[in-house]
Amino acid sequence: MLLVRSFLLGVVSGGRSMTGLAAVALTSRSGPLVGPWTRALTTAGALGELAGDKLPNAPSRLTPPALTVRAATGAAAAAALAARSHGNPVWHALPAAAGALAGSVAGARWRAFADRRGWPPLAAALLEDAVVLGLAAAVAHRR
Template identity: 45%
Template sequence: MLRSILMGFVAGQRSMTPLAAVAAAARQGTLPPDALLREFVAHPVIAGGTVALAAAEMAGDKMKSAPDRIVPLGLIARTLTAAYAGAALARPGERVAGGAVAVACALGSSYIGWRMRCAAMDRYGQTATGVAEDALVLGSALTVALSPGLDRRG
């Protein structure tokens, strides 16, 4: 369930990135074979669409008019994408729990990430902090989605 938890933290920072990461995992074969909507998100058009949404969100985040991630619509989007990604990355029998824990992590990390970003923006500006955050979020999302070994019990 570690992948679900970590993807929830990702969703707290960027709502569309978990979808793109899950699509990448479906295309690479690192998504559990019976994951919800696996074949759908693996389709090239759908996978490409998720990447476009994630890229648009990252670009929009640098605009002065970008809303805070903690506005209600932003939290709804994070809740939905975290629930799906958390469930899709979880093992069979743990899908509901994986979705639920991902949502909890997304909501909590939305507020923490927002406060951290506000503090950083005062010193480094919106664009620089956004680019740094994007790099961290994208790298984390792909690592989590493409590393099924994170959930192996030793």
């Protein structure tokens, strides 16, 4: 089950790169992401990205640098999730990186689909935010 949660945490990071890290930091009592500064920085990064994603000049999430960052943040979030659950961080980072790539492509396709259907870009982005935040809450909470 932890491998599935790791993959889904990667999908979250593919949607909003910092959200997976923030979700794990905010729900952990121990592990590498615990501490007031870590929580503050990951949360600020996630909130900044939620706002910045709505800007018309936001870069594509499918460029190689953006995909690399999303895969890395997804892997880091899953490694932290595994560490707090006494799992092997490396084994959980790999599916999370794959999930981040899948989430990036799915998010870009969703936005293109919504655009073709005449959805306002802000509405499509906010719906994507809701899905990403809901999924983050579902997979990062302590079990």
